[in-house]
Amino acid sequence: MNAKPATAKPPVTTSDRTALAIIESIDTIKGALSEFDKISAGIAQLKQKYANVVYDCSTTKGMAEATEARRVIREPRYRTEELRKEAKSPVLALGRNIDARAGYITEEILTVETPIDEQIKVAEERKEQERQRKANAEAARVATIRGRIESIRRIAQRALGQSAQNIEEKVKLVVSLDIGADQYGEFVTEAEKARAETLEALRRMYADADAREKQQLQLDEQRAEMERRQAEQARLDAAAAERRRQEDEQASIARRQADAQAEHERIEADRVVRAQQQQQLERIQAEQRNVDERIAAERREREEAAATRTRVEQAAPLMLKALEAVLTCAQWESIDAHTKGVVVEAVVAATGRALRPK
Numbered sequence: 001m002n003a004k005p006a007t008a009k010p011p012v013t014t015s016d017r018t019a020l021a022i023i024e025s026i027d028t029i030k031g032a033l034s035e036f037d038k039i040s041a042g043i044a045q046l047k048q049k050y051a052n053v054v055y056d057c058s059t060t061k062g063m064a065e066a067t068e069a070r071r072v073i074r075e076p077r078y079r080t081e082e083l084r085k086e087a088k089s090p091v092l093a094l095g096r097n098i099d100a101r102a103g104y105i106t107e108e109i110l111t112v113e114t115p116i117d118e119q120i121k122v123a124e125e126r127k128e129q130e131r132q133r134k135a136n137a138e139a140a141r142v143a144t145i146r147g148r149i150e151s152i153r154r155i156a157q158r159a160l161g162q163s164a165q166n167i168e169e170k171v172k173l174v175v176s177l178d179i180g181a182d183q184y185g186e187f188v189t190e191a192e193k194a195r196a197e198t199l200e201a202l203r204r205m206y207a208d209a210d211a212r213e214k215q216q217l218q219l220d221e222q223r224a225e226m227e228r229r230q231a232e233q234a235r236l237d238a239a240a241a242e243r244r245r246q247e248d249e250q251a252s253i254a255r256r257q258a259d260a261q262a263e264h265e266r267i268e269a270d271r272v273v274r275a276q277q278q279q280q281l282e283r284i285q286a287e288q289r290n291v292d293e294r295i296a297a298e299r300r301e302r303e304e305a306a307a308t309r310t311r312v313e314q315a316a317p318l319m320l321k322a323l324e325a326v327l328t329c330a331q332w333e334s335i336d337a338h339t340k341g342v343v344v345e346a347v348v349a350a351t352g353r354a355l356r357p358k
Contacts, residue, residue, distance in 0.1 A: 025090035032087035039076045046073055145187045152177065152194045156201040164209040171202045 050069050056062030155174060159167050174195055184191040335343075 025094055028090055029087045032083040035083050036080065039080055042076060046076070141185070142187075145184050145191075148183065149187060149191050149194045152191065152198050156198045156205070159202055159205055162205075162209070164206055164213055167202055167206040167209055171199065171206065174199050174202065 050073060053069070055066035057066055152174065155170050159170050177195060179188060179191045179195060181188050
């Protein structure tokens with residue numbers, strides 16, 4: 001039996017190395033997962049043996065038991081962390097390798113794809129702009145037609161509260177509107193409907209306005225008649241009030257004149273009384289003055305008489321001595337008889353005795 005010739009092995013490529021690395025990583029991960037299972041299986045035993053155990057750490061024995069228990073519990077936890085790092089490390093490396101290879105492939109492909117993609121995007125953008133332009137134009141056309149239709153509807157809205165004449169003019173305007181496909185396109189039917197509804201509304205408003213204006217005209221006439229009557233009544237009332245005012249004014253003037261006459265008469269009577277009183281007062285004062293003057297004269301006479309008496313009494317001794325001296329003087333005989341008689345009478349009156357000349 002002839003031996004088969006040995007087959008030459010192909011050279012190991014980057015892909016082969018990556019595949020080997022992946023296989024080794026898978027083996028490492030499997031081993032780690034297997035140990036994870038073993039550790040997980042032992043957790044129940046650890047909980048059964050050590051959960052809720054209280055150690056007397058104040059004693060050497062208790063502290064040793066607690067330390068040993070912690071070591072036994074820690075070992076699977078430490079081992080789990082080691083396995084996690086061992087299993088994750090090749091995965092992370094593989095991830096980085098995959099990211100790098102994918103990035104390289106993406107960049108290389110984009111060098112070919114990008115120019116074509118940009119051409120496509122430019123064309124799409126141009127188509128989108130054209131589509132948008134047409135859409136905007138269509139929207140503007142529709143909006144314009146809608147605006148015309150809405151303008152027809154607004155004619156009725158603007159006619160609210162207006163006069164019948166204005167509403168009639170709007171009816172004529174709506175009737176004269178040219179509703180054709182050149183202006184309204186596919187919305188002709190809607191425009192015709194809007195015109196019909198507007199005409200119906202305008203005609204109702206015209207009827208209401210006409211009835212309202214006729215009623216208002218009647219009310220205005222009634223109000224004007226009422227105002228005329230009120231004005232006439234006001235004129236009559238004003239005339240009557242003016243007459244009453246004049247009568248009251250004349251009566252007031254008469255009262256004032258009567259009061260003035262009465263006041264004048266009272267003043268005149270008071271003047272006469274005061275004149276009479278003044279005359280009586282003056283008469284009494286004159287009489288009093290006469291009495292006072294008479295009393296004063298009598299008092300002066302008495303005072304003068306008293307003064308005279310006093311002087312006479314004071315001068316009598318001196319006069320007597322003078323008379324006696326005359327009687328006894330050497331010239332007595334040479335005095336005339338009359339003078340002698342007077343001297344003798346005076347001496348007799350003063351002394352009550354007659355003196356003889358020596």
